[in-house]
Amino acid sequence: MRTLFRFPDRETRHDWDLNCIETRFFVLEIRIAILSNSPAEDYDDCVHGSPSAKEAPSRLAPKPKPTVDLPRMERAVREILAAVGEDPDRDGLLETPGRVARMYAELFMGLHLDPGRHLKKVFVEQYDELVLIRDISFNSMCEHHLLPFIGVAHVGYLPRGRVVGLSKLARVVEEVSHRPQVQERMTHQIADLLQQELDPKGAIVVLEAAHSCMTIRGIRKPGSVTITSAVRGLFKTNQSSRAEVMAFIQGRRSDIQ
Numbered sequence: 001m002r003t004l005f006r007f008p009d010r011e012t013r014h015d016w017d018l019n020c021i022e023t024r025f026f027v028l029e030i031r032i033a034i035l036s037n038s039p040a041e042d043y044d045d046c047v048h049g050s051p052s053a054k055e056a057p058s059r060l061a062p063k064p065k066p067t068v069d070l071p072r073m074e075r076a077v078r079e080i081l082a083a084v085g086e087d088p089d090r091d092g093l094l095e096t097p098g099r100v101a102r103m104y105a106e107l108f109m110g111l112h113l114d115p116g117r118h119l120k121k122v123f124v125e126q127y128d129e130l131v132l133i134r135d136i137s138f139n140s141m142c143e144h145h146l147l148p149f150i151g152v153a154h155v156g157y158l159p160r161g162r163v164v165g166l167s168k169l170a171r172v173v174e175e176v177s178h179r180p181q182v183q184e185r186m187t188h189q190i191a192d193l194l195q196q197e198l199d200p201k202g203a204i205v206v207l208e209a210a211h212s213c214m215t216i217r218g219i220r221k222p223g224s225v226t227i228t229s230a231v232r233g234l235f236k237t238n239q240s241s242r243a244e245v246m247a248f249i250q251g252r253r254s255d256i257q
């Protein structure tokens with residue numbers, strides 16, 4: 001099943017110069033596979049200039065809460081094993097609760113991080129054309145079934161004199177995805193973060209993902225892909241610019257094949 005691209009109906013009026021987006025877009029395209037969940041700041045950025053900072057936490061900043069309780073998770077996993085009729089004390093399962101607890105801590109590490117912090121450091125650049133990173137791989141956990149959904153994110157924005165390090169967009173995707181999620185909300189959260197932190201002329205986020213809860217249980221439709229999109233600013237008000245960036249995103253298939 002493939003759901004159609006959905007663009008919000010809420011149209012907002014802005015005084016921005018629509019002519020600027022009639023110009024050709026230069027696509028900055030990188031394909032980033034995040035190989036580590038480490039929040040370490042060790043990726044190279046491709047943008048140079050004068051940094052400016054806004055240090056207020058974003059709306060996705062974690063609220064004060066207990067840290068991950070591994071023993072509690074271990075007890076819960078052991079209880080699930082017993083509840084499904086297994087023997088949690090047999091050899092093969094003895095270390096499973098601890099292993100699963102550490103896995104969940106990793107998969108939900110985004111709950112304890114503020115993804116907006118990656119967008120605080122911006123660079124003043126007179127570049128006002130499209131910046132698009134497509135095929136940012138991600139994995140997240142469906143909050144309804146606690147099963148993974150895995151796919152790619154395409155994240156783009158039209159700068160308003162300020163750009164952010166390219167790898168930061170992938171870091172935002174990484175941390176927003178590593179929490180109990182639904183794909184629709186995740187799409188909006190990434191777009192809102194871009195809009196709030198970078199104040200671009202426009203932002204667009206498209207996610208494509210396969211949901212395990214659709215493929216291995218329930219209706220069992222392997223191969224189905226769910227596509228969601230969120231647009232902000234000029235991409236919402238200007239159909240031609242939106243169509244153009246969507247063409248860039250969709251065009252990759254012919255590139256790959």
Ligand SMILES: [Zn+2]
Pocket residue numbers: 142143144145146147211213214
């Ligand atoms: Zn689900």
